[in-house]
Amino acid sequence: MKRPLALAGALAATLSLAACGGDTGASDTSGPPRPGGTLRYGLSVAPTCSDPVQSMTNQTIYVTRQIVDSLVDQDPETGQLKPWLADSWFVSADAKQFVFHLKPGITFSDGTPLDAEAVRRNFDAIVAVGGAKAPLAASYLAGYAGTTVVDPQTVRVEFGTPNAQFLQAASTVQLGIQSVATIAKPADERCLGNNIGSGPFTYADWKQGAAATLAKRTGYTWGSAVFAHQGEAYLDRIDFTVVPESGVRTGSLGSGQLDAISDALPQDVPQIEDSGGRVQFTSNPGVPFGLQPNVTRGALRDPAVRAAFLTALDRQQLVDTVLGPEFKTATSVLASRTPGYVDLSARVKFDPEAAKKILDQAGWVPGADGIRAKDGQRLTVGVLFAPVFAGNQAILELAQQQLRAVGIELKLDPVSVAEWTTRQNAKDFDLNYYNTTRADGDILRTTFGVDQRNLNDRGPSEKLDALLTAQLSATDAAARARILGEAQGAVLDEGLWIPTVELSQAIGVADSVADVKFEASARLQFHDTWLRR
Incomplete structure (x- = not known):
């Protein structure tokens, strides 16, 4: 193993975003964050599957991103990779071997440990599911030769051919780590809201094609270095409902029935702003x-x-x-x-x-x-x-x-x-x-x-x-x-x-909501979000 990529090695430099921009939501705070409350979010399209590995659409990832953590995270402003589940990592000179040193004490929401063995089983399971069910996840592991448990907190991921993109891929929701019990289920069963991750939220309810409810994970202390804080999420719950009609979403935001909405169209902006809300934009890479x-x-x-x-x-x-x-x-x-x-x-x-x-x-x-x-x-x-x-x-x-x-x-x-x-x-x-x-x-x-x-x-x-x-x-x-x-x-x-x-993400947000943030791939991350009361 040649060099620590956490120290801005050559490969990490390739991940700097070409033109950083967009409103990440970091500037909408007023006063210290306050814990508690339920965020009511209106999705424009129903989530397709509760399994992060099988997540494909933006609206699905808005939900699944909240329940799993990734080995690393990517700074949305600089593109640099930051610690998350792993606090350091190394890569071989030929980009065939990647070693991650996991933070100690991380658990899934069922109480089982997130250790090197769990990481190994996750990557093996993705390869077993294959490209039909999980095309993005499978493509990130192209040429996968296997994962070795070096010790309980150290894992080595190996590829048969060079795979320079893998480190950034390890920050995506599709390679988020789930419990051994979850990945043991057949792929179709993992779409039913029964997924167990180590993330700041857990599934409280899942109604296919209609709604999803997330609850705060108590005891969460291993947030990404990109987050504003590493402890528990501020929100108690997030209620996602599907509201396909743009005008209905906007009207529900203005009337106080929803706190944030997806896909605010240009004609919706004046109505949102007139009601005291705002529209946050960021362009998708x-x-x-x-x-x-x-x-x-x-x-x-x-x-x-x-x-x-x-x-x-x-x-x-x-x-x-x-x-x-x-x-x-x-x-x-x-x-x-x-x-x-x-x-x-x-x-x-x-x-x-x-x-x-x-x-x-x-x-x-x-x-x-x-x-x-x-x-x-x-x-x-x-x-x-x-x-x-x-x-x-x-x-x-x-x-x-x-x-x-x-x-x-x-x-x-x-x-x-x-x-x-x-x-x-x-x-x-x-x-x-x-x-x-x-x-x-x-x-x-x-x-x-x-x-x-x-x-x-x-x-x-x-x-x-x-x-x-x-x-x-x-x-x-x-x-x-x-x-x-x-x-x-x-x-x-x-x-x-x-x-x-x-594509730009255009999110309508009520004045009562602070710190709705976009991650590096322009998807929402609610760990730092809080409600003004």
Whole structure:
């Protein structure tokens, strides 16, 4: 073992956020925090599963993040990794071995110890569950060779190939540590609110598709170094309810029925502020919202069609019309706050004449109604999407108009989150519209790697696959950033992603609520939250 990454080693430096920004909620205090009370939170979409390992959507992670701790935490302002369950760690020079020294005395809420053996069993269980149930968690452990219990407080995680991204991955909710009793349950059973973690809250109630209630964990003393304090949470309870309609969420916040809400839209802001509340924004790192083509389906097999999509979209109009000034247009395959981001706005720009020229040269001829066709095939493409973000449908309806102007017919296919997941896994779509959040450029590998989910359904790419693999070996920050920059260009070259807008979390918060904070991946952390009374 070569060097302590806790002391700002080379790999930790690669995790510095590319452009820190957004309101983390740290400035909304007045007076000393007061313990007690119940926070009533309105989710825009129902959580899909109570298991942190299987958490995928933002609304789900808002809940699951509260019940598990991670080996390390990531500072949302600097991107640096900080102690949490582990108070120090080391990595081998080849990025194949990671050693964590756990804090003593940590227990799960069932009283059992969180020790090296529990960590080992957690990682083994994630690999056993696999990518179908836990795609993000499984991708973080790609090449996993096993975990060794060095002593009760020391654990060594080993990989068969370099895995430079793993240290940051160890800060994510998907690799949060749960009790041995929990991970012994089948994956489906772990979605029913029976999960036992070491976090500042525990599950008190879980109603699938409707609500979740969390209760404060008494005796909690091992909070992350990122937290404002390391002791018990201030809130006694958090009641999460699902309120799909934006106007109803906003009205409930203004009337005092809710204390905080998800997905406050631009038109909601004046009403929230008029009632004495505020809207907290932060932009998400990771892969921005975009259209992911299945390159084996219909017209999207033609690279010219995929290239035309890139310049046919007026992203600024999408932001101005649907989202508002706190949101940004997507200018690359990574969002601008992601480590390794490069600005490719010269390629991701609105140029409808260029899009028409590309289609003309490829033999796609406009028909009587303006929609193009080639060899008897109409240029009609469907887009699969779920209501995981309140603005999705409006964005795609406007994109539909923009694409029609260059001769592309876009058909919207809205589905439930459950059906969306099933059809993604089956690659049953033409275009798939979504985003993926992570504060590390390795999100490119998990999204586009041929040996990962590969929703593009593509074959091997000598250039792209080599770049995605090479960044796993790069422990030097500058070298890794260069590789990730090349990979972003390669994704565009192959037409594997059509970026649209960067997601920002917009949380409506009543004046009575203090210190609602975003963590590094723009998800909420309620450990420091308290109620003014």
